[in-house]
Amino acid sequence: MNFAPRYLGRGSWLARRDPRVLIVSLFLFVFTVVQIWDARVVLLLDLVALVYYRSAAIPWAGVRRQWAFVVLFLTLLVLINTLITGGVVPNYTGDYDVFFTLPILGTPISAQSLTYAGTQLMRFMAMTAMGFPVAYAVAPDAFGIAFRRLGVPDKFAFAIDLTFRFLPSLANDMQTTADAQRVRGHDWQEAKGGLITRLRNTTPVVVPSVINALVGAEDTIDAMDLRGFGTGRRTWLKHLVYDRTDKLVIGFFLVQFLLLTYLGFVTDISQIWVPQLLIDLANR
Amino acid sequence: MTGRPTDLLALEGFGFTYRRASRPAVRDITLTVQAGEVLLVAGPSGCGKSTLIRGINGLIPHAYSGTREGEVRVEGRAVADLRLRDLADVVGTALQDPARQIVGATVEAELAFGPENLAVPREDMRERIRDVFARTDIGHLAGRETANLSGGERQLVAVGGILMMRPRLYVVDEPLANLDPATAAQLLAILRRMADEGSAVVIVEHRVEEALGLRPDRVLYMDHGEARYLGPVEGFLDIADPALVKLPFDAVLAQARRRAEAAVAIPISSAAIPIPSATSRAIPADRPPRVAFEDIRAGYGEREVLHGVSARLGVTETVALLGPNGSGKTTLFKAAMKLIPLMSGSIAVDGDDTAERRVAELARTFGYVFQSPSAMLFARTVREELAFGPTNLGADPAELDEVIAEALVRVGLDAEEGILERPPMTLSFGQQKRLAIAIALAMRPRTLILDEPSAGQDHANATRFMDQVRSIDGIESLYLVTHDVDLALTHADRILLFREGRVVADGPPTEVVRDLELWRACNLRETSLMQANARWAPTAGGFVDAERLAAMVVGRREERELA
Amino acid sequence: MTAMVSPGNSRSTMWEVTSRVVVYSAIGAVLYGLLLVIQLPLPGTQNVSLRPAFGLVSFFGYAFGPIVGFFTGLVGNAIGDQLSGWGALTSWNWSLANGFVGLIAGLAPLYLARLMDGTIAQKALGGAIAGIVATLVGFLFIWTDMLIGGMDFNSVLITEYIPVVVGNVIVSAIVVPILVFIWAPIQERMGR
């Protein structure tokens, strides 16, 4: 398997932005979304997220599987949440317009709980669409400097770069270990025995992977010390500057955040909004 | 000898004992190195070469605990009083394993790492990168991800990262260990150039013959932590034991001559010298080959590495695979073991197609020893480790102890005190490598596949090891991958030359080396032993190792003189 | 001149960020993220599985300190999410929860100093305890899902906290001691 980071959005409009833009926008957006429960506003936010996502030009074929997985899992999560809450919508004090009651569980399915589930799903999707570009449209070697310039200390920012450095090589080593054990007649993927036995069955792969990486780290540590790592202020080869577009993008998400936060206090957009159509349908 | 302030490097009675060790790893070393000078450090495994290096670059005392003796000065200042950051301006160190020392995800990031830490301004860094690309001919690697580089390219980039810091003293620890001969020569050329421009170089290397290509001014020969010799190359070639260090053939011959002159009589005549005969292990015509590759293509993910390989490896042969770094040698045997899927073609083992067989079944036929021995060690004791394979294959628990004991005897680990209860990961590298073979042997294979058995081992260990392996009974055939040309030529019945995922030559050693053009195109070098064999023993039928050949040559002259 | 040298190796340096801490952090994160591919479904449940890799979070914290533990959990979980297709930052609050697990295991010297200085068996026991405590406490942070995902308190408890914590407590209790047992003699031998 190839574990190298996949820079699928390379060259796109969003990928050409300063990487800090993608990270800051995501967090501004997430902090905005979590306050909003009005489906009409959430729909608008979905649109914003969609336009933003499209600007990263991530090829559909490259992330199809990922999206399918996310959608499936989120749908499941929302459904289970609906069942467990017994159809009760948090912070909602009004009446429920019930369609029917689920047999056995006795959960009432109402216009309100359906709206709540739908809105919940839409919020998740918006956040996911905003998150994907960070994963696929930032050059792998730009993360360290991006976090550095966002105020993360030098050493931690470098640790992030180092993470990208180790990812492919440790993945290879792990494959070698798994291979070496297969040659000895051991396959961790084989399902046999009880749970604890199977857990122990993974140690021939897990243990050498961990221990070898740690033993090998001695040389890496020496190599870093010998080149003066962490002994004082450091510079970074890569340079980041916001251009006007970058500032506009961040400005947009900042204004959106401030505006909706304000509206959240003075209007009802932090409460669910149930479409009249659903209420009518339920009462028919 | 005491250090003068003008010495670039001065060691005065330097010694070091690691915190957990009972005896010093290095003892009483005194030497100086001036600007423009190249010092080669040689000696058997474990003699303290790396420890000496750590003393010079400041890891001792700044990163290792223990007891330190004497003084090390760099440009007149005591290393112990300097911070590593300040030392980094003067001393640049390249460690043995580039895969571990590289910290950047891209070539540029790796090159910039040192200057970044020293807060060199960005413009200056860019300038230095251009400069290093120009000096080292690695400009074509610009923008590449370090993970996708071949082993050789990685080593060059690692050295480039040191050049970036513009040190006045280069310290390199076994830079050639995993390199094919051509890449090794390229790296040595870079170091030579640094010395010509006024820097000093201290290089540790087992591959002495190749390291001499660097034209060192002096050699330090160490044994058991002490300096046995320090002086010009010629003197070193006179005194070094060819059994312990691999010397150019001329030096081996000169030593043999001198010994012959000193001795009253030659104890052995040329007639009595056993010459390994390559032809004695011919393949019986009626048996199918152990492995037959039929036009196979294989690789990783989308990337094809083997582009249609066909080869037959016999049941009772010793076959060596030679070729450049990254040419697909390891991949070929991974395919044979079904560790990677075939894209096309087929592989038959003892006449049966492997498509139907499982990895574990193949493990009964092949004992596969990986390039890195520690990759598979996971158990708490050596006993557990050795029992793991046979148990997986359903061996009789009653026989287990016997199987384990036998495997340990065969690799010479049985004498080690309390070996069965030792944690495998605490064994030395050489011991781990032997344990890896014991693990393979415990599964009672008929063919042994060894990937780089000699990498990082000294000459004595590497040859002893090969001789031992060949004498193990029950092992019918031996297939090995190596960069050690002489080892391959003297031990193999057949050589497969590999290049860019294809077999480009296949035949007995004496035939394969005839096409020198092809030989060089596979990043191989014409070694002094090859030249000597061609000159002195063209009719021997196989390749003769340096010591035997030297004895033969001297013996013949004696005979001529007697006659 | 003879000198005993022993560069920094005291426990007071728990919060010091050395090259060692940086390298171990990166390695911990990568290993955790990669090894998350190994999942053993818990019998009788659908979406709960044992993830042996989780033991690494507590192990890296316990063996190398709170900073390494925190980074291992935080970044490692993000990597695992990315590789599985979930997206690195989609569940950033879960990554933080993992980070807290590593952090709390890394604070073990504050509550398990005795065991940590004892025999190897005691060290291993300490690792198991630290792993269990850290898992129980660290994952309290996933109740942030109430805010972010609009989940209900009980929903988080039943569908998230309990399944995750049960699986991970089992894993921590088994995997951390195994790793401690193997690592301790090696660390002793390398003894810088």
Ligand SMILES: Nc1ncnc2c1ncn2[C@@H]1O[C@H](COP(=O)(O)OP(=O)(O)OP(=O)(O)O)[C@@H](O)[C@H]1O
């Ligand atoms: N970190 C360490 N702690 C304790 N002992 C050590 C350490 N490193 C090396 N030694 C011991 O010190 C001695 C010298 O080791 P050193 O690594 O310097 O040898 P070397 O000449 O470089 O060998 P090789 O050619 O195999 O690399 C050996 O006996 C080794 O076991």
Ligand SMILES: Nc1ncnc2c1ncn2[C@@H]1O[C@H](COP(=O)(O)OP(=O)(O)OP(=O)(O)O)[C@@H](O)[C@H]1O
């Ligand atoms: N696990 C892997 N994933 C992707 N590519 C790989 C993997 N292993 C090897 N390769 C690539 O396949 C090619 C052949 O590698 P291989 O290890 O077979 O070379 P080799 O001839 O054994 O080289 P060396 O002499 O350096 O050991 C190289 O370009 C290498 O980068």
Ligand SMILES: [Mg+2]
């Ligand atoms: Mg060494």
Ligand SMILES: [Mg+2]
């Ligand atoms: Mg190889």
